[in-house]
Each structure stands twice: as C-alpha cells, then as structure tokens.
Amino acid sequence: MDDTDVETTAAFGSIAEPDTFAEQARRRAAIERDAVEWAIDELDALVDERDVDLDPLLAYARRSRESLPDRHRRAYEAMADEFAVDSDLYETYVFAFSELCEGLAEGEGRSEKHPAGPPESGSAPYGEGCTNVLVSPPAVDPSAAAEGPLVLKNRDIAGRGVRPKSVVEQPPIDDYYGFLTVDTCGTISIFKGVNDRGLVAANTHIECEAADVEPEHRLRNGTVIRMILEECATVAEARTLLESRPTRHLSGQTLFLADADDATLLEVDPAAGRIRVDDDAVVARTNHFVRGESTETESSRTRRERAHSLLEGDGGPADDAGLDRDDLWSLARDHEHGPGDDSICRHPEPDAGEHAFGQLTTASAAVFEGGTTEVALAMGNPCDSTRTRCALGGDVPTDLRTGRRWLDPRD
Numbered sequence: 415m416d417d418t419d420v421e422t423t424a425a426f427g428s429i430a431e432p433d434t435f436a437e438q439a440r441r442r443a444a445i446e447r448d449a450v451e452w453a454i455d456e457l458d459a460l461v462d463e464r465d466v467d468l469d470p471l472l473a474y475a476r477r478s479r480e481s482l483p484d485r486h487r488r489a490y491e492a493m494a495d496e497f498a499v500d501s502d503l504y505e506t507y508v509f510a511f512s513e514l515c516e517g518l519a520e521g522e523g524r525s526e527k528h529p530a531g532p533p534e535s536g537s538a539p540y541g542e543g544c545t546n547v548l549v550s551p552p553a554v555d556p557s558a559a560a561e562g563p564l565v566l567k568n569r570d571i572a573g574r575g576v577r578p579k580s581v582v583e584q585p586p587i588d589d590y591y592g593f594l595t596v597d598t599c600g601t602i603s604i605f606k607g608v609n610d611r612g613l614v615a616a617n618t619h620i621e622c623e624a625a626d627v628e629p630e631h632r633l634r635n636g637t638v639i640r641m642i643l644e645e646c647a648t649v650a651e652a653r654t655l656l657e658s659r660p661t662r663h664l665s666g667q668t669l670f671l672a673d674a675d676d677a678t679l680l681e682v683d684p685a686a687g688r689i690r691v692d693d694d695a696v697v698a699r700t701n702h703f704v705r706g707e708s709t710e711t712e713s714s715r716t717r718r719e720r721a722h723s724l725l726e727g728d729g730g731p732a733d734d735a736g737l738d739r740d741d742l743w744s745l746a747r748d749h750e751h752g753p754g755d756d757s758i759c760r761h762p763e764p765d766a767g768e769h770a771f772g773q774l775t776t777a778s779a780a781v782f783e784g785g786t787t788e789v790a791l792a793m794g795n796p797c798d799s800t801r802t803r804c805a806l807g808g809d810v811p812t813d814l815r816t817g818r819r820w821l822d823p824r825d
Contacts, residue, residue, distance in 0.1 A: 448821075468514075616780075618701055793823075
C-alpha cells in the first residue's frame with residue numbers, strides 16, 4: 415500500500431509551536447483521545463471482571479512517577495486532565511502497565527518486568543521482549559541510500575490489545591530538542607526515537623536493578639531515552655548525560671546510540687554500577703547483557719543468536735557487500751523458532767487471549783539512520799504491516815498519529 419494516498423496531518427510547522435511541555439501534552443491528548451479512552455475503558459471492564467486489586471499497582475505507579483523530571487511530570491498531569499477516564503486506572507496504565515498485565519493474565523503471565531512470570535509463580539525463565547540491531551558505517555552497504563549508522567528496534571510488549579500505538583512528535587520547546595517516535599498512546603515514556611539533530615536512541619530492557627534504590631529515585635528506561643533526545647545532540651553528549659547520573663539509579667538496559675558520525679552500544683548495569691561499551695560494527699541485543707552478568711532467558715539467547723546468524727553468518731550480508739535497510743527489515747520479519755517467544759517477529763500464541771496479557775508480542779518495528787530526522791516504521795507485526803516513512807515536522811498519515819491504525823489495522 416502507498417501511504418501517499420491516505421489522509422495526512424502535520425504535527426507542527428504551520429501550527430504555532432507550544433510554549434510549554436504541558437501545552438504540548440494537551441495537544442497530544444486531543445489527537446490520541448479516542449485510542450486512549452477506548453483502552454482505559456476496556457481495561458476498566460477487565461479489572462472488574464477479573465477482580466484485580468489496583469491498590470498496590472497504584473502505590474507503585476505513584477512512587478515511580480516521583481522519579482520524573484519536572485517537565486515530564488507537568489506533561490503527564492496536563493495529559494491526565496484531558497482524558498475522561500478513571501484517573502487511578504490511567505495512572506496505572508502509564509506507570510505500572512507491566513504489573514497490571516500480570517494481574518490480568520490468565521495463568522502465569524509474563525511481562526517486561528518479570529519475563530519468567532511474577533516472582534511468586536516459580537515458572538521457568540521464558541519470556542522477555544525487544545530485538546535491536548546497530549550497524550555502523552564500516553558495515554553499511556556503500557551502495558545503499560544511507561550514509562549514517564542504522565538502528566532497528568522490534569518493540570515487544572505484553573497486553574498489546576489494549577496498548578495502542580501512534581506516531582508521536584514533539585517540536586523543540588525552550589532549549590530542548592524536538593523528537594519523533596512511534597510509541598504508546600497517552601504515555602510519556604519513549605523507548606526509541608530520533609531528535610531534530612539526527613541523534614537516534616533506542617533500548618532493550620534488562621531485568622537488572624540496584625535492589626536498594628527505591629522507585630522514587632530510579633530513572634525509568636523510557637524517561638532516560640526521552641531525556642537523551644530532548645537534551646543531547648550527539649552520541650558523545652548522550653554518554654556525558656548518562657555519566658552525570660549515578661548508574662545505580664538507572665534501570666537495566668542496553669542502549670543504542672547513533673548520530674551522523676558515531677554509534678555505540680551501552681550496557682547499563684545498575685546492579686554493578688557500571689556502563690559497558692560495545693563498539694563492534696554490527697551489534698544485536700535482546701534482553702541480557704553480553705559483556706556483563708544479568709538474567710538470561712532461552713528466548714533472549716535464541717533471538718540474539720538468530721539475529722547474528724542473519725547478519726554475520728558465513729556468506730551473510732555483513733561478510734559481503736554490507737548491510738542495508740532491507741536486511742534489517744528481513745530480520746525484523748523473521749519467524750525462525752516461532753510461533754511464540756523465541757522468534758524475532760513474535761505473534762500471540764493461540765491461547766494468549768484477545769489482548770495477550772500473558773505474552774510479549776511485537777507491537778511495532780522501526781528503522782532509523784543516524785544523522786537524519788526520519789524513521790521507517792511498521793505498526794504491529796512487521797511481517798504483515800504497511801511500512802511507512804515519516805520525517806520530523808512532516809506530514810504523517812492521520813490514522814498513525816491518532817492510534818486509529820492500531821485499533822483498526824488496514825490491509
């Protein structure tokens with residue numbers, strides 16, 4: 415399908431840019447209102463039906479919310495005021511969705527926070543999500559229409575049926591850079607994106623944290639990515655920002671960074687209080703540390719090994735002419751070891767239920783090039799979704815901005 419034939423909307427440009435983060439949040443809430451209110455109403459009915467106790471989830475959500483920078487907290491409060499939904503459930507949706515999925519899952523569900531299932535389940539390590547790849551210029555196909563590093567992120571989540579996605583743009587505000595991403599409607603965290611200086615940041619979650627650091631003082635991964643995109647113009651500046659924070663007060667993640675001239679992979683290990691660097695030309699990561707110790711599931715090992723076999727195997731693209739965007743999209747769509755948790759492109763299993771609360775499945779895929787302000791994205795599983803290229807400040811299909819594409823997938 416050619417997305418040039420559909421209705422488009424500009425996020426800003428001809429529209430006066432917002433003066434504050436709160437004003438930008440209110441504008442975004444108006445765009446995403448239908449998707450968010452549908453999701454919260456659906457969750458409200460399910461919470462009642464399955465008798466989920468929201469009190470401990472809400473207590474955690476409010477503690478975690480305290481870790482936000484003031485500008486993000488103001489943005490959340492402004493957005494929350496715009497939605498006609500249960501405020502406690504909306505706060506849980508924003509700050510404790512993984513825990514909510516565990517409560518709503520039938521049987522021993524898994525989530526980003528507990529890939530083996532809730533701690534009390536005693537289940538074998540099984541889940542975890544997201545597969546990312548970084549290709550630095552020495553390994554980029556010189557004949558490809560790319561000059562900078564390439565970054566792929568397959569975003570895997572629990573509860574995909576009530577977690578609508580949209581293209582999100584934020585223009586520059588005060589001295590902060592603008593950014594472009596595809597992420598969850600009605601939330602303030604982002605897990606990949608590019609800013610108006612061409613800096614790309616993306617992550618995978620690692621089950622690793624400093625046990626003695628309370629939620630109020632632990633920066634959420636989605637907060638870190640957003641701060642980097644708002645505050646940094648280069649990979650070097652992003653590393654300086656991270657190093658200015660106590661590593662033990664971060665959350666476990668592998669962090670992919672790329673600009674026009676530089677690229678790196680960082681393993682952020684709060685338990686050890688260290689950030690390790692991987693500067694290989696081709697790097698694939700899933701949900702365990704390679705240069706340090708962490709939880710390591712069969713799914714995470716299998717997906718990373720499969721990714722490297724596609725990228726660097728004998729006679730593979732990295733051994734020959736180099737890698738291009740098409741190679742990354744082929745990897746994003748790969749179903750080897752599927753269906754289920756072990757494939758890179760992950761689909762709900764037959765018993766996952768309508769909303770797949772107990773399984774992590776692929777919600778979107780995105781390819782970025784460092785030094786550009788564009789993203790090529792697929793909403794939903796990349797194997798069966800329309801691929802769309804969006805540019806920061808440009809026109810975007812309206813149903814991608816509003817979340818309607820997620821609610822009503824188009825053939």
